[in-house]
Amino acid sequence: MKLYFVRHGLAEDRETWTEDDSLRPLTKQGVARMKVTAETIQRLGVKPGLILTSPLVRARQTADILGKALGVEVVEDEALGFSFGVGALAHLLEEHAAVKDLLLVGHEPDFSTLIQALMGGGRVVVKKGSLLRVDLFSTNPPSGELVWSLPPKVLNL
Numbered sequence: 001m002k003l004y005f006v007r008h009g010l011a012e013d014r015e016t017w018t019e020d021d022s023l024r025p026l027t028k029q030g031v032a033r034m035k036v037t038a039e040t041i042q043r044l045g046v047k048p049g050l051i052l053t054s055p056l057v058r059a060r061q062t063a064d065i066l067g068k069a070l071g072v073e074v075v076e077d078e079a080l081g082f083s084f085g086v087g088a089l090a091h092l093l094e095e096h097a098a099v100k101d102l103l104l105v106g107h108e109p110d111f112s113t114l115i116q117a118l119m120g121g122g123r124v125v126v127k128k129g130s131l132l133r134v135d136l137f138s139t140n141p142p143s144g145e146l147v148w149s150l151p152p153k154v155l156n157l
Contacts, residue, residue, distance in 0.1 A: 001093070001139065002147075004048055004103040005111050005132045006066065009034035011058040022081075026061045030129075034062055037129055037155040038069035046131075048072055049099035052092060054080035054106045062129075063105040072103070084110040086117050086142055093139045118144045127151050 010030030017024045026034065047070060053063035055076045067074035079088040084106055096102060104111075111126040118134055120143065126132060129152035136144035 001136045002048075002101040003134045003136060003144070004046060004101070005115065005126065005134070006062065006103060006105050007108060007111055007126045007128050007130055008054075008056075008059040008062040008105060009037070009065075009129045011128075022056045025057045030058075031061065031065070033129055033152065033156055034065045035069070037131070037152065038066045040155045040157070041066065041131060042069045046070070046103070046133075048101045048103035050075060050096060051103045051105060052077045052080060052096070053104075054082075054084075056081060056107070059105045059107065066103065066105065070103075080104060080106040080110075082107065082110065085114055089114060089118075089142050090140055093136075093142060097139075115146060118142055119146055122146075124149070129155065131155060 009026050011026050012024050051063050051067050051072050051074045053059050053074055053076055063074045108126055112124045115124045116122055132149045133147045134144045135147050136142060
C-alpha cells in the first residue's frame with residue numbers, strides 16, 4: 001500500500017489568530033499555492049483511493065482542494081486532528097483496508113514523527129504543503145519506507 005502525506009497549506013498566523021485554533025483557515029496565498037500543488041500532484045499521476053483529513057479547517061480546506069483536482073472523495077477523521085501516531089494509523093488502515101492507496105492530510109509534528117516511526121528512525125521534516133510517499137511493508141503494525149518527499153518549492157513550479 002502507498003500512503004501519501006500532505007501537510008496543510010499556509011494558514012493564518014497562529015500568533016495573531018484570536019479564535020479557536022481549529023478554525024484557523026488557509027490564507028489566500030495558501031489556497032492559491034495549494035491549487036497549484038494539487039495540479040502538480042494530479043500531473044504526477046498520484047491517484048489515491050481516498051483522502052482522509054483532519055477536521056481542522058486548514059486541513060479540510062487543503063483536502064478539498066486536493067480532492068477536487070484529483071477527483072477523489074474526502075473524508076474527515078478525528079484521529080488526524082492532533083497526536084496522530086502509529087496506533088491511530090493502524091486503526092485507519094484496518095478501517096479502510098479495501099482502499100488501495102490513501103492520502104492523509106494533517107499536521108506537524110505528527111506527520112514527521114509518524115513517518116520516522118514507520119521507517120524505524122531517521123529524520124523527516126514535513127513542510128506546509130509538501131507531499132511525501134511511504135510504501136508500507138506491513139499494515140499491522142504499520143512499517144514502511146519513505147520513497148520520496150516533495151517540498152512545496154518543487155510542487156509549486
